[in-house]
Amino acid sequence: MGVKLLLEKAHVPGIRFFETYRKEGGYQAVEKALKQMDPAAIVEEVKKSGLRGRGGAGFPAGMKWSFIAKPEGVPRHLVCNADESEPGTFKDRYLMEFLPHLLIEGLIISSFALGSNDTYIYIRGEYAWIVDILEQAIDEAKANGFLGKNILGTGFDCNIYVQRGAGAYICGEETALIESLEGKRGNPRIKPPFPAIEGLWKRPTVVNNVETLAAVVPIINMGGDEYAKIGVGRSTGTKLISACGNINKPGVYEIDMTISVEEFIYSDEYCGGIANGKRLKACIPGGSSVPILPANLLLKTAKGETRLMNYESLSDGGFATGSMMGSGGFIVLDEDQCIVKNTYTLARFYRHESCGQCSPCREGTGWMEKILKNIDTGKGKMSDIDLLWDIQRKIEGNTICPLGDAAAWPVAAAIRHFRDEFEWHVNHPEDAQKRNYGLAHYADPIHVPA
Amino acid sequence: MSKFNDDQLKEFSRLVARYPEGKQKSALLPVLHLAQDSFGGWLSAETMDYVAELLQISPIEVYEVATFYSMYNLKPIGKHLFEVCQTGPCMINGSDDIIDYIGTKLGIKPGETTTDGMFSLKTVECLGACGYAPMMQLGKHYREHLTKEKVDAIIDECRKNAAANN
Numbered sequence: 104m105g106v107k108l109l110l111e112k113a114h115v116p117g118i119r120f121f122e123t124y125r126k127e128g129g130y131q132a133v134e135k136a137l138k139q140m141d142p143a144a145i146v147e148e149v150k151k152s153g154l155r156g157r158g159g160a161g162f163p164a165g166m167k168w169s170f171i172a173k174p175e176g177v178p179r180h181l182v183c184n185a186d187e188s189e190p191g192t193f194k195d196r197y198l199m200e201f202l203p204h205l206l207i208e209g210l211i212i213s214s215f216a217l218g219s220n221d222t223y224i225y226i227r228g229e230y231a232w233i234v235d236i237l238e239q240a241i242d243e244a245k246a247n248g249f250l251g252k253n254i255l256g257t258g259f260d261c262n263i264y265v266q267r268g269a270g271a272y273i274c275g276e277e278t279a280l281i282e283s284l285e286g287k288r289g290n291p292r293i294k295p296p297f298p299a300i301e302g303l304w305k306r307p308t309v310v311n312n313v314e315t316l317a318a319v320v321p322i323i324n325m326g327g328d329e330y331a332k333i334g335v336g337r338s339t340g341t342k343l344i345s346a347c348g349n350i351n352k353p354g355v356y357e358i359d360m361t362i363s364v365e366e367f368i369y370s371d372e373y374c375g376g377i378a379n380g381k382r383l384k385a386c387i388p389g390g391s392s393v394p395i396l397p398a399n400l401l402l403k404t405a406k407g408e409t410r411l412m413n414y415e416s417l418s419d420g421g422f423a424t425g426s427m428m429g430s431g432g433f434i435v436l437d438e439d440q441c442i443v444k445n446t447y448t449l450a451r452f453y454r455h456e457s458c459g460q461c462s463p464c465r466e467g468t469g470w471m472e473k474i475l476k477n478i479d480t481g482k483g484k485m486s487d488i489d490l491l492w493d494i495q496r497k498i499e500g501n502t503i504c505p506l507g508d509a510a511a512w513p514v515a516a517a518i519r520h521f522r523d524e525f526e527w528h529v530n531h532p533e534d535a536q537k538r539n540y541g542l543a544h545y546a547d548p549i550h551v552p553a
Numbered sequence: 554m555s556k557f558n559d560d561q562l563k564e565f566s567r568l569v570a571r572y573p574e575g576k577q578k579s580a581l582l583p584v585l586h587l588a589q590d591s592f593g594g595w596l597s598a599e600t601m602d603y604v605a606e607l608l609q610i611s612p613i614e615v616y617e618v619a620t621f622y623s624m625y626n627l628k629p630i631g632k633h634l635f636e637v638c639q640t641g642p643c644m645i646n647g648s649d650d651i652i653d654y655i656g657t658k659l660g661i662k663p664g665e666t667t668t669d670g671m672f673s674l675k676t677v678e679c680l681g682a683c684g685y686a687p688m689m690q691l692g693k694h695y696r697e698h699l700t701k702e703k704v705d706a707i708i709d710e711c712r713k714n715a716a717a718n719n
Contacts, residue, residue: 178573187681188679188681189679190640190641190642190678190679190683191641191642191679191683192681192683193681193682193683193684193685196681196682221571221573223571227681228582228586228622228624229624229680229681229690230681231693231694232693232694264571266571266579266582266583267582267583267586268582268622269582269585269586269622269623269624269625270622270623270624270625270677271621271622271623272678272679283582284579285576285578285579286578286579286580286581286582286608286610286614286618287578287581287614287617287618288617288618288621289621289622304573304576345683345684346684347642347683347684347686348642348645348646348683349645349646353683353684353685353686354684355684387641391640391641391679432683434641434642434645434683436645440645444644445641445644445645448639448640448641448644449640449641451639451640451678452640452641452678452679455623455678456678458621
């Protein structure tokens with residue numbers, strides 16, 4: 104069993120409610136932080152912990168906090184990014200549904216560290232029932248003196264509000280989220296200025312992911328140095344992985360980042376192997392926008408080393424032979440899955456979610472979707488494959504926000520590693536519609552069912 | 554034209570009070586949800602104008618938001634809206650079959666409403682339930698691990714609820 108810092112108590116009956124959460128040791132980190140530490144000391148602990156943003160970018164959280172401007176007389180805000188929308192990702196939902204007070208506790212400490220008296224949780228509109236869970240947790244915390252005016256007699260005031268989005272993946276991008284929180288379309292802003300200087304209502308703002316803010320609780324409880332001892336290298340602490348696709352045990356798992364990808368997929372403690380006795384074909388290890396890897400490159404790096412479930416190892420080899428940790432949305436594809444069809448649905452997703460501000464993304468995502476649909480349905484030409492490659496290259500790096508990159512990478516990786524499958528679709532238009540290309544050389548060579 | 558009743562106005566005030574003075578436009582998304590829930594599940598031009606008036610912003614500011622976000626319905630929908638996810642993780646778990654099955658069973662295509670106004674079918678992109686695929690949103694909640702049998706049961710349940718409320 105690995106270390107559990109976030110989900111250890113997830114299955115205690117009643118943990119969703121204040122009384123039980125408190126009895127299980129909850130809110131001790133708030134007491135410690137507000138009574139024994141000053142904001143600078145909290146930022147220091149988070150820096151020491153090595154905690155990296157858990158939303159996908161992996162930027163060091165303590166460093167992000169240290170960038171916040173502190174102009175005289177201007178309020179600052181902390182915003183919690185709960186707009187979890189990256190296909191394959193459902194970890195924040197789990198955390199909020201089962202442990203709402205863990206998030207609230209992390210938010211109180213983080214608000215204190217950043218000087219935010221009005222803190223907002225921006226949650227995706229579809230998670231409508233979780234809004235009620237969070238608002239109840241906030242009310243309970245308030246009734247027990249952990250929110251509101253003069254928290255624990257320390258003179259610190261803090262309110263937390265839950266704002267529902269309305270269906271837009273782009274609002275997970277922090278400046279689009281801020282625009283949405285201001286009641287506008289979710290069009291990302293040009294940076295700089297960064298939110299830390301000019302964010303919500305032009306005030307200094309920090310936007311952090313749900314899991315990042317929850318992780319502040321164990322960091323304060325155990326100290327940044329102890330937290331940093333868990334994991335390996337710059338992948339400190341624990342990470343929530345939401346596993347889905349063709350596996351025996353889909354769900355949310357907390358891992359310390361020392362385990363191998365092979366163990367994660369095949370051990371009974373985690374995914375429990377490939378469903379229905381099939382073979383592993385490919386995997387998108389960090390949410391739909393990170394490069395898909397064929398099984399042989401997933402389990403071992405190009406150098407032949409065992410690939411581990413952490414930031415460094417998953418990206419070993421760069422985009423040529425590696426992928427990314429991303430959001431922790433772990434999508435497993437078995438031998439029967441069609442890479443072209445899968446890539447098509449993802450291209451459709453990004454076309455649907457492009458805000459339309461930047462031409463390369465607005466036009467390019469639509470072209471990629473149409474071309475992929477043609478190839479998938481047996482109407483593709485061989486030149487389409489090169490055209491797709493050309494389009495994705497012209498999107499990547501040429502847009503205001505990373506949605507362009509996120510749309511380009513899955514297409515690029517699919518062609519890079521599975522070009523033969525695309526060509527087969529073009530050459531066998533009839534068979535292509537039955538989607539039975541099969542396994543080929545990149546299937547998992549280790550776990551072959553009898 | 555419909556206006557908020559007292560309870561709805563109270564909720565409106567609660568939403569607006571979360572933001573600093575003069576920043577009431579920030580309440581636009583939640584207020585549009587409230588309006589959609591209050592006025593038959595969709596936003597008419599009149600409803601959007603009413604929201605603009607309440608928030609003291611111009612109607613165009615409401616239209617541009619209402620047309621951007623996928624959860625706002627800009628035309629009437631059925632009593633029960635089936636929003637079925639079709640993105641990668643759901644697709645590899647058979648969402649195409651579920652969408653076909655619902656469509657055949659109800660006699661409608663995605664984007665359409667049954668003639669009796671009871672059901673609408675909409676395909677949506679990833680709702681964050683990938684481990685519990687295939688799935689759909691029905692009202693406030695998710696229905697997960699969908700099978701044909703489960704779809705049948707959900708349709709029956711909707712019909713029963715509608716009959717009980719009439």
